[in-house]
Each structure stands twice: as structure tokens, then as C-alpha cells.
Amino acid sequence: MRLSVGKDQANIEKIKDFASWLLDIGEGNLGGPNDGVTIIDIPDDILINDPDDHIGSLIEFVYPSILEKYSNTNYFQERAILAPKNEVVQEIYDHLLRKFPGDEVEYLSSDSICDSEFVHDQFDANLYSPDVLNGLKVSGLPNHKLVLNIGVPVMLLRNIDQKNGLCNGTRLHVISLGKCVIEARIITGTNIGNRTFIPRMSLTPLGKKIHSNSQKDSFL
Template sequence: MASRLSTDFLKDVLSSNLLFGGKVVFGGDFRQILPVVQKGTRQDIVNASLCSCYIWSECSVLRLTKNLRLTMGGPSSDVEETKLFAKWLLDIGEDNVGGSNDGVAMIDIPDDLLIKDSLDPISKLFDFVYPDILLNCENQHYFQDRAILAPTNEIVDEINDSLLKFFPADEVEYLSSDTICSSEYINGTVDAALYSPELLNGLRMSGLPNHKLMLKVGVPVMLLRYSTINYIFGYSCS
């Protein structure tokens, strides 16, 4: 949040009586990025947001009306379909779908977005996102336009394991190194109960690969490079 000292300072620098001298721009997705209030309730978080700040009444809200990312490239039919999907998502965020609600509402999902097979929904999802995957697995552009999003790491692992079974090659198991670093030793000893291999191998968190990695010949692998921190993992073939 801005302080009154900064607003007065900019007024003096810009020789203007407008808020911030009329030269400050706030940007961001306020639907997804909320302020962090330690042990705060929903009301506390709303009260700490920019829309509840004392300067909000003096701000002008500017809205982008044309999404250049969606309108550039690709057939016109795909662009129009993407526009409709983007508008549907935006209507959900602005409570324009499902009627008025107090945080809970029923939303009608379009039929073309639904997987109606309750017996084997994962296979139907693969058929929709990755049609003819075995014929296109060597096409580098095939996977660039396709992705499956999942809410948790457990579901990601489940989807990857199921998709791996589509490939006919033999599975190869790679295990990460679970040796304790020598810097963790105190006076030449270490408490094995605190750093047991079972504990290290069971860690599952965002940004870190699992202890066991299953691969097949022809299966694409995504490599991520972090700009601020370099993660180095060692795997040995079992």
C-alpha cells in the first residue's frame, strides 16, 4: 500500500495536486494475487486489498479490450473458439455465470469441455488432448500446443503414469541420490531418524522431482531451468 509521505513527495516533484502527481500506475491480476494477511480471515484479506485502500476512489480503472495474444496466429476458427473460452473464464471470475452467490454457486460447464465417460475419464482425456500420440511422439511441435493442467502433484503423477502406459517400450526406473550431505553431520555423527531414506524418498513438492522416475524410449521429458537457483539431481539406472 502507498503511504501518504510518498504521495506528497510525488506531488512536490511533479508540481501537481493530483494523487501521486497523476503518474502512478497499478497493475496485476487482483482476482488471483491477493495480499497475505497472517492468520487473517477472508474479511481481513479483502480489507487489505488495493480496492479497499483510501486512495482507490481517486484512481481511474483502465481495461484492455483486445487480447493480442489470442488474436495472433492460428486459423480464424481456433481464434474465435479461444475468445469464447477466455470470455467464459472471465465471466466466472466476475460472477456473471451461475447467478448471484455468497461464495458457492452452481456453474454450467459447456458440453465440449466435459468428459462424460465416468468409467475411464483419464483415457478420454488423453484422446482429446493427445490424439494419435504414438504417431506424433517424434513431432516436436505436437506437444508444444498441448498440455494437461492438474490441481495437485498427486494428480500429475497419476496422469503421467497412465500416459506412460500408452508407449510400448519397456519401462526404465531411475532413482535419485538419497545420500545425506556431509555438511549435515555434527561431530562426525548424524541422527538417522531425522534423515531416514524413507523420509527423503517420500518427499513430494513443487519444483523437486520425485525420488523414482519412470521413463520409456520415445517418451518426451520436460526440462525446467531456474534462473535464480540451480537444482542438480542425480539419477542412477536401477
């Protein structure tokens, strides 16, 4: 027990030191007096040293021995990769997905025009072809194509059932993949360990430029 407590305390101190280091960078306290440009020494243990496969190196650092541990929910509960843009998230996910055994399952959204608020004689449906709708990438909505595999970690983009912990940002671990439903286990929040089922559902984007122009039947 003493060894466990000592190890946990050491991890806490390490996290605090790293957080302080990040704050010092953001506040400009590192590198000495400067006018906004300076040189900062980055610790070797957080550097990506493989210029040819930087994403692979990042995944290996965050998810070591993933093939042996991907079925363990706790393994993903303790790990995550943050990215600044959705394009980077997709690139990392595609790279990570290729590491999982088994067949991938592809889900496609069913996009259509929601014309209830249009005057039909002023509405040109040709402006919103399926190719245009399928190419939309809107914050809070999944892309047209979603590729999953059993064992992958995923994150909800909308509040579905807040009482049961299914909120925007909730992370889940995929257990099984059906034709119209995804079974997963919650790995963050107050409902960790609970199993849930995510069905296909109709979603309407809220952006002013495309509000009421399209609706998407897909998974979150």
C-alpha cells in the same frame, strides 16, 4: 492460403471466447445474481463423460491418435494438460506412459545426507534413513523414481542453462535414454527444435525443514 487464415482466425476467436468464459466464472458473472453458490452450464465439448476412466478420456481429448503421432515434436508442442496438484500430474503421466510403445526406463535417485553443517556428535543419521530420504517429495525436485520412455513429453523443474532455453517450466520431447544422460528436443520457449542433453546432477532442497539435510543425485 485463405482457408488456412480463416481456420486460424476461427481458432483464435474460439480461444478468446473460452478465456472470456473462464474469466466470467472466476468473477462470478455467470448463473445470475448469487451469494456464492449457483449452477453453471458447461459446454458439452469440454465435458468428460466417462465416469469410469476420466483420465483416459482427458488424455484422448488432448492427445488424439497419440500412437500415430507421438514421434512428432510439433504434436506435443501444441498440447498440454494442466493439473492442480503434483499427485494428479503423476496420475495423468502414469496413465499416458502406458500408451507408449517400447520398454520403459527407470531412473532412481541416489540420496545421501549432507552433514557439512552439522556437529557430528549432535547428528543422528538414523533419523534420515534411505527410505525416509527416498520418500521426500519436495517442490522443485524430482521424485526418487523417474520412469521415462522415448517419445514422452517432460518438463524441467530447475533452471539449468537459461541462455540455451533450459529453464524451470521448459517442456521437452524425449529422443533417447542413456544410463546417465537423457537426450531431448526443446518444444517451448525461444529455442524450439534444439536438441539438448540432461545429465544426472546433484541437487539440494531449499526448504527450511530439510535444507542441508539431504542431497539428491538425479535427473530434473
